[in-house]
Amino acid sequence: MVGGGQGAFIGAVHRMALRLDDRFELLAGVFSSQPERNRQSARELHVAPERCYADVAALIEGEAVREDAIEALIIVTPNHLHFDAALEGLKAGLHVVCEKPMTLTAAEAERLKAAAARSAGHFLLTHTYAGYPMIQHARELVAKGELGALRHVQVEYVQEWLSVAQNDDNRQAAWRTDPTKAGAAGCLGDIGVHAFQLAQFVTGQKVARVSASLSTAVAGRALDDSVQALLRFQGGASGMLWASQCAPGFENELTLRIVGEKASLSWAQEHPNELWLKPLDAPSQRLTRRSDAVSEAVARSIRLPGGHPEGYIESFANLYRAFADDVQGDGQAWLPGIEDGVDGMRFIEAAIASSAGDGVWTALDGDERKGGRNG
Amino acid sequence: MVGGGQGAFIGAVHRMALRLDDRFELLAGVFSSQPERNRQSARELHVAPERCYADVAALIEGEAVREDAIEALIIVTPNHLHFDAALEGLKAGLHVVCEKPMTLTAAEAERLKAAAARSAGHFLLTHTYAGYPMIQHARELVAKGELGALRHVQVEYVQEWLSVAQNDDNRQAAWRTDPTKAGAAGCLGDIGVHAFQLAQFVTGQKVARVSASLSTAVAGRALDDSVQALLRFQGGASGMLWASQCAPGFENELTLRIVGEKASLSWAQEHPNELWLKPLDAPSQRLTRRSDAVSEAVARSIRLPGGHPEGYIESFANLYRAFADDVQGDGQAWLPGIEDGVDGMRFIEAAIASSAGDGVWTALDGDERKGGRNG
Amino acid sequence: MVGGGQGAFIGAVHRMALRLDDRFELLAGVFSSQPERNRQSARELHVAPERCYADVAALIEGEAVREDAIEALIIVTPNHLHFDAALEGLKAGLHVVCEKPMTLTAAEAERLKAAAARSAGHFLLTHTYAGYPMIQHARELVAKGELGALRHVQVEYVQEWLSVAQNDDNRQAAWRTDPTKAGAAGCLGDIGVHAFQLAQFVTGQKVARVSASLSTAVAGRALDDSVQALLRFQGGASGMLWASQCAPGFENELTLRIVGEKASLSWAQEHPNELWLKPLDAPSQRLTRRSDAVSEAVARSIRLPGGHPEGYIESFANLYRAFADDVQGDGQAWLPGIEDGVDGMRFIEAAIASSAGDGVWTALDGDERKGGRNG
Amino acid sequence: MVGGGQGAFIGAVHRMALRLDDRFELLAGVFSSQPERNRQSARELHVAPERCYADVAALIEGEAVREDAIEALIIVTPNHLHFDAALEGLKAGLHVVCEKPMTLTAAEAERLKAAAARSAGHFLLTHTYAGYPMIQHARELVAKGELGALRHVQVEYVQEWLSVAQNDDNRQAAWRTDPTKAGAAGCLGDIGVHAFQLAQFVTGQKVARVSASLSTAVAGRALDDSVQALLRFQGGASGMLWASQCAPGFENELTLRIVGEKASLSWAQEHPNELWLKPLDAPSQRLTRRSDAVSEAVARSIRLPGGHPEGYIESFANLYRAFADDVQGDGQAWLPGIEDGVDGMRFIEAAIASSAGDGVWTALDGDERKGGRNG
Structure with missing residues (x-):
């Protein structure tokens, strides 16, 4: 370590x-x-x-x-x-x-x-967050076409813990707001990139372009503490991403909503054991973390019967366990890896460039010609 | 009539x-x-x-x-x-x-x-929606400074009822998707403008600029059926607005979240009798519609004790009753009127112009010089 | 009047x-x-x-x-x-x-x-509460056998407004706690009987026996301010009823849960526009107030599209409108009437007698022989 | 092991x-x-x-x-x-x-x-469930008098997993419904006793008497699969306990509500990281699992910042860790131990006896004289 x-x-x-x-x-x-x-x-x-x-x-x-x-x-x-x-x-x-x-x-x-x-x-x-079973199940529902073509992807990651200028005692806060340690992105790099990865992970689609606006609410802070962005996915879906670390009353509100032509999905990290499936013109369903209701692959990320809450540590442990499996030859292609890292850094750089350019739609792969009308 | x-x-x-x-x-x-x-x-x-x-x-x-x-x-x-x-x-x-x-x-x-x-x-x-007592109470909380300076304003109005191409029998749908009757804006004019008005109403701030992206998901539809936009308020807050009428599983999900430096507010039209106050580093509070917990002015919009749900009709009736009072000399300055209408039409036109201009930040008052870096 | x-x-x-x-x-x-x-x-x-x-x-x-x-x-x-x-x-x-x-x-x-x-x-x-469309829909689901044989019926009606000794100014409270005006039952007669009626209304079954415990929490109060009871329905289901008017933080929490062999139902008056259907080994469903998802009979109690909240006044108005229909020859057999009143008074008297008799199971029809082991 | x-x-x-x-x-x-x-x-x-x-x-x-x-x-x-x-x-x-x-x-x-x-x-x-930090916090709130004198204690533990006759393959189900292995109590002993312990744990009060009704919904089952009971606590509070293992749609719904003269508390195991404090005539508060908002003793059971969900395993691990501390001389008097076991067995036997005696109020300490009018 x-x-x-x-x-x-x-x-x-x-x-x-x-x-x-x-x-x-x-x-x-x-x-x-x-x-x-x-x-x-x-x-x-x-x-x-x-x-x-x-x-x-x-x-x-x-x-x-x-x-x-x-x-x-x-x-x-x-x-x-x-x-x-x-x-x-x-x-x-x-x-x-x-x-x-x-x-x-x-x-x-x-x-x-x-x-x-x-x-x-x-x-x-x-x-x-890719380790949560309901997120993996959501990903499979999308992949299997249960939602039909995707229309909108709304992802948010909002926290309160950097709502005021931190004192020097807070080691966590200190380096995250220091460009020499955190890099060029504050909130964008710390949690915005989580939201971005989650949206790509569940939709199975890459973000093609971004129009972003970074801002800093707390006086004296060197990096952004919030980002608001419009997204275009390669599959055509339009999206919005909001991340903020200066939002009082929000503990760790990572939420994802995906709207398809046939149904929508909704998930909130603070209640990770349930996933809402909202079909067109039919009752919304509360899907719960049950190994008998998901694929074998997803069931491997479930440790307890439904109704016995699993949380952040179990999600994290799922990554480690699957990584051990992967290393030992039982390939776990879904695991976040180098490709997610490259995409994340491209997103960060594109968002910063877009914000600097007055929100101009910016391609993540650096190909300027792909920016265009409404992204 | x-x-x-x-x-x-x-x-x-x-x-x-x-x-x-x-x-x-x-x-x-x-x-x-x-x-x-x-x-x-x-x-x-x-x-x-x-x-x-x-x-x-x-x-x-x-x-x-x-x-x-x-x-x-x-x-x-x-x-x-x-x-x-x-x-x-x-x-x-x-x-x-x-x-x-x-x-x-x-x-x-x-x-x-x-x-x-x-x-x-x-x-x-x-x-x-301005007729809901908890919305009026939210407006007073903001005006009294309970949230401090506003940072973010997130407003959404999402419906499913135009998710598929409508047949001719549906009179409601027919004129709303016909430019000769609805005007140049579809979803934007039908519900986007409600979201816009609600955000201005509760914050007490005007939207200065908008960067918008309109889209049409349903093939053959002449007007937009969704809009995603970034907003800048005159007081400096950054905002996001999402309206869609083609989102399966969303019945009438108008929601408003306001983030201030001291606290945040959250309200959802489908549960209109409660308002969430989320202070910094303190438990979130569920404020309910109680005449003994709001100002006299707001109490006039309350008909029943807490826990006895009021809904859409009562909200509408509050507008009518207050309008009667207003006409009879008991001025009700808060009532939505001509000014809201002018602002709404400017918002619609600015959003359409921005979307046509690849999301360029566009001032609502037509003064081009006010558009600028990140709005 | x-x-x-x-x-x-x-x-x-x-x-x-x-x-x-x-x-x-x-x-x-x-x-x-x-x-x-x-x-x-x-x-x-x-x-x-x-x-x-x-x-x-x-x-x-x-x-x-x-x-x-x-x-x-x-x-x-x-x-x-x-x-x-x-x-x-x-x-x-x-x-x-x-x-x-x-x-x-x-x-x-x-x-x-x-x-x-x-x-x-x-x-x-x-x-x-019989006027709420989702209650009427619940009643039809039970009648159609969607739940199978009923097992448990849990009904509660809990309020806070009589949590402390009231002063004389509160006219509502004054007569409700005065035996010469309210009768022999306080909370039991004021809201307990609502809970009782609702349970019978939705299950379509009569309560055969009750084992009750009345209590008075507020010193100096002449009548009960809470009641806790076990119920036996004629169809064999076992039930529990809790009513209290001295429970801080409860505004008007009337809730009903019905457990059948195939599915359960759950409804809460403070969110009356939704009804939860919880099938065995399948995702719970959030049924909403939609006229296209209920019978024609129930649809008559719906005024607005889903997502536009209806509340207590609309529920009340549904009783009045249906009563007008009934009087004009369009029979509305479901309307609460004399029979509900007789049952309610029998329940009140049986509950008082049971409580006085140390919780002995007491038949509502006065036939002592029907009391027996566990009711 | x-x-x-x-x-x-x-x-x-x-x-x-x-x-x-x-x-x-x-x-x-x-x-x-x-x-x-x-x-x-x-x-x-x-x-x-x-x-x-x-x-x-x-x-x-x-x-x-x-x-x-x-x-x-x-x-x-x-x-x-x-x-x-x-x-x-x-x-x-x-x-x-x-x-x-x-x-x-x-x-x-x-x-x-x-x-x-x-x-x-x-x-x-x-x-x-005693290992959950919010349960430990609830216990401290009661002990510190934040609720005032306790009035009602409502505890439920409801599951669906034994809703139908199990086949022999299900080893978990098999022994739990076999009197030679499970003892004289089915649902009562498996989860009813958890509910009982939780109620005593948080209130800090012992149950003095019980009036219970056991029932068996699934044909051919030798033991009870549900229990409904009225409780009297030594401090005077009246309570209700419902446990069932044959309730479709309920995964693991252990809930506790405590009503005091000044405020009420509400907690649900399926969302264990929040605790509702409902004061009289004031907004309900959503208390969350934050180490900076609880006592040092409770903070020892918290591993992650608020908003990062902890669950059943962490709760269990809290018992183990505290037991290790206890064994090593750092006394953890709150840990469930022999006394809880004795009380639990007395409760089981008293509930069975009461149910056999037509719901007669039965003292847990075997002293018949303490049974009396309404317990």
Whole structure:
């Protein structure tokens, strides 16, 4: 594990998730760039002192000579450190689990993609929400044509936790609003990219163009704290994306609504165990997380009978378990990976460019000619 | 009453609304352009045969000489007939109740505004949703600063009833998708303008600029059946507006969310008796329609104790009752009127222009210079 | 109208309900036992002074000789005055609309039943909630066997408004907690009987036996302010009934859940436009108030398209409109009437007797032998 | 671990729960009475073959001589095996984690209590729902007097999974409906006792008396599949308890509502991350699972920020983690233990006796004199 030392949020989540199914064991790490904090974190996590390394290079070198060497590298640092660590990991042939956004730029993302193509290591980008069974079921419903042609895709990810200027004590907030660590995107990169990935994941369609407006509500903040965008999907659907981290009263409201010609779907992350199917001229149905009501593939992401709530950790653990399966030869093509990372970075860059250009429709693949009337 | 003959939807609603409080009586009308249907409608509505007129001019002339002449004209025709009828009514000094959208063009709206300024008649534009007590309460909460400076305004109005190409039997659908009767805007003019008015009504702020994308999902339809737009309010808030009439499973989902620096509000028309107040870092509150929990002004729109649901008809009746009060000298400045109509037509025209211009930010007041970077 | 003078709650509701469809006109009344309040109420209600009577006898006598005499008597007084007024009305051949509970005792109810059998007048007991379309639809679903044999019936009616000892200013509260006016039952008679009627109405089954526990939470109150009871239906279903008027935070939470062998139903009065159908091993469905999704009979109680909320007043008006149809020969057998009143009074007396007897199972028809093991 | 072999449901849940926080390790077990299934289960669970024992006696004997002996015994068998295993474990000085209902009879429960008093081992009864942070917060709100004196306690636990006669393949269903394995109570013992424990846990009050009605809806079933009961708490509150396992459409609907003189609380297990506080004459509040909004004690049961759902496994893991703390000297007095088990068995026996006696109010402590008028 790289990052995730004392006080880190997402590192602790990764550890719970990997423990849940007994498929991973935490053996080594670079938990902090501060030596004492690094050592202390290792101690607390029952990692042997000699496997607590000063940096990623040392870790790879040190592990390479061990018989019980690590097989996978988990990267849970702030954004600016993702690229180098992932690249080194892939080059060393390790499997890599990496937090989003994958890199700081689309160019870096492309380089990582190339490295992954040359590596024996598998790559998992932890877009957590793809691990929810009802999201996977939604994806299958769309793929099977239950909605017909898609018309609208409305995705939102709204939080309150950056509603006021943070003090320096809040480590989570500090790096996320610091361009040198978070990159050029604030809210857009932290959660907007989750919303984007979720929309692509469930629709099975790529976003072709975006018209975006970034804004910063909190005085003195260097990066955007909200983004509002219109989207065009390659399949023709029109979409809207709203992400904000300065919205009082919204805890973690990631919601997705998909409108098709035959039916619509609605899902909200805060109540992840239900999915609404809204057929044309018929009663809406509350689909629940039941292994007897989904495909075998989706049922693998279900641990408990319906009515026994599963949550964020189980969703995360589903990614880890499926990644273990994937690595062991039981291919799990749905897992978020390099391609999601490249798309996410392109989306971030296109949204920033569009916003800078007064909302001009901007193609994600950089081909200007594809921008056009109403995207 | 002009329009509202047999089989009409909104005319029947107007009649229930005006009866509820015993402040209006239906005395005369032009219920249909088809003579037999006109006569038959009058009979069913207990309107005396001699007060069933062939057209508005005849009605005004016929009533003018009666001792028990009508005092108000209610216009519930398809859109293209609003302007002439309203203009004649105002010129005759009658009070006018008119359905939205007020006219076919902003230019007509301006002319009507001028006519209203010269007339002794009062003018009510039936933006129904302003009649809901919790909407009025929301408006007061914003005005009193309970939310602080506004950041985001998300408004949606989504329906399913035009999801497929309608057959000719559906009179409601037929004229709404016919440009000669509905005007240049389909969904945008039918319900988009409701969403727009509601957002302005509750925020107390005007929309300065819009970047819109209209689309038509149903093949063969001449007008838009959905619109997605980014908004900029004069007070600086950024907004999004989504209206669609081709979204399966959505019955009449008008929702409004307002995000301020101190708290957010959320309201959904399908559950109109509750309003969510979501303060920063504190539990969300479910405000209910209780006369002891709102101002005296809002309490006038409440008929029943909390927990006894009021609905669409009561909301409509609130407009009528307040209009009666207004006409009788008890001014009800909040009532939607000419100004709302002018703004609505400007919004429609700006949205159409923006969409035609590839989403370029377009000022509602026609002043091009106000369009600019990100609106 | 008898009762319903200035400041009265339910009288005003009746008047809105009867106006809504233009099938009734308020012509005469005894609005208060206080002469000045009586006269003043008549004036406000546009009732001619000479048709404002001192008591029911005078009203019946006075109207009898008029050409434009009233046809129906509406009784909205406190409970203790229901019986005499209804009896006089029926004897005079008038149609009678009466508030619940119908009388003070089951014996009175039986006498009224006998009088109704001899009268040309029709009788409507205003159990409001039977007027909701989704309740009527639920009743049809049960009758058609969509649920299979019924297993459980859970009904609740919970309010907060009598949570503390009321001061004398609250006229509504005062008589409801005064045994000389309300009768022997407090909460049980005021809302418990609504819950009871609703359960019988929707299931189409009579309650055979009850085991009840009444209690009084507010010190100094002479009557019960809550009741908890187990029920046995004649068809074998077991039920529970909870009514309370001293439950903080509950506005008017009347809810009904019916469990059958094939499916369950759930409905809540505060969201009356939806009904949940919960089939075995299949997604729950949100049925909404749509005239195209219910029988023709139920569709008559629907005024607006789905998604346009209807509420308490519309439900009430449905009773009035159907009563007008019934009186005019278009029989509406479902309307709550004398039989509901008799059953309600038997339930009240059985519940009081059971509670006094330590919860002994008590038959509603007074046949002791039917009480037995677990009812 | 005793029980929990291949195909078992709750055993797998226990294992996920104990792994989540890295405080327990599964080292030995008696996973099945069938030798091959026992061995196979051990293999799958990475338990050394020599630590896979034939029965509990062998396990205790075998482990006693090991240096790395187990410290705790986890009992996840059908009910009839709980008592012996728990007794042996306690006698051997082991910590014991036991599923509910604790034993088959209250007498056994008392014997276990005596054994626990003499043992150095700690005892955890896995009433899962006590592990939910919002339940713990509710308990503190009641204890701090935020609700005032309690008036009503409504608790329900309703499932559909035994709605039809099960076939023999369903191992979960088979033993639960077999009196020789489940004991004298079916639904009552399987989930009714959870509802009972939850009500006592949150109110901090013991149930003094019960008037119950058990029933069996599914033909051929030997035990009850539903129970409806009235309760009296020692503090005076009146309550109702409904449990059913034959209710179509109910997945795992455990709900608790507590009505106090100042406010009410409402919680539903299927949405465990929110708790409704309903004050008198004020807006209801949606309390969410936030560590900054609860006491330090409750915050220990929270793993993620608000809006990131936690569920059933996390709740279960909270019991395990707190039990580890408790065992290591950091007393966690709130943990469900022997006393809950004794109370639960008394409740089961009192409910059965009451139902057999036609619903007579029955004291839980066996003191007949305490039964009385309305309990």
